[in-house]
Amino acid sequence: MKLIFLLPNKPLLPQGVMNYREMDTKDLISLNGNHWRKILTIIAKLTTFPSEDWRIVRDNKLWDRAKLVFNAQHLASELNESEAKIGAWVFIVGKTFNDDFPIPENAKVLGEAHVAKAEGNLIWSPYLDYRQFPNDLIDEIVQHLRVHTVLC
Numbered sequence: 001m002k003l004i005f006l007l008p009n010k011p012l013l014p015q016g017v018m019n020y021r022e023m024d025t026k027d028l029i030s031l032n033g034n035h036w037r038k039i040l041t042i043i044a045k046l047t048t049f050p051s052e053d054w055r056i057v058r059d060n061k062l063w064d065r066a067k068l069v070f071n072a073q074h075l076a077s078e079l080n081e082s083e084a085k086i087g088a089w090v091f092i093v094g095k096t097f098n099d100d101f102p103i104p105e106n107a108k109v110l111g112e113a114h115v116a117k118a119e120g121n122l123i124w125s126p127y128l129d130y131r132q133f134p135n136d137l138i139d140e141i142v143q144h145l146r147v148h149t150v151l152c
Helices: 025-032 034-047 054-065 072-078 081-085 135-148
Strands: 003-006 066-069 089-093 108-111 115-119 122-125
Touching: 003 034, 003 072, 025 034, 025 054, 034 054, 034 066, 034 135, 054 066, 108 135, 115 135, 122 135
Parallel strands: 003 066, 003 089, 089 122
Antiparallel strands: 108 115, 115 122
């Protein structure tokens, strides 16, 4: 299962590094601080299988399971043919991209106090911060992904 996150903000990268995937997640967190630790931790929790520790996933396997995209126009290019065949899930994070990807009225509501909405392989989620995206919402989305993904 591959998850793609359309995020409104890019992390800082060291001079000479062109892509976040060239970096170890620990180095990315060190350079960008607690804000990006929270973002990567939530992504790790969403991509962790029941028998795994999300910390190990975040620090060692995250780029194998998740892609980050920062521009609505680049999202289509990230959805390459092989990922479409295996059913990549796309997270539209925050409200920045609501005009580009409006939420369908019939989208399934996930969560209670804090909600995400799902339709097909798209999930519109709050920004990846614990105040907006607590563990109970993570758990509900993970359950939704497991139920609706053949490969899990």
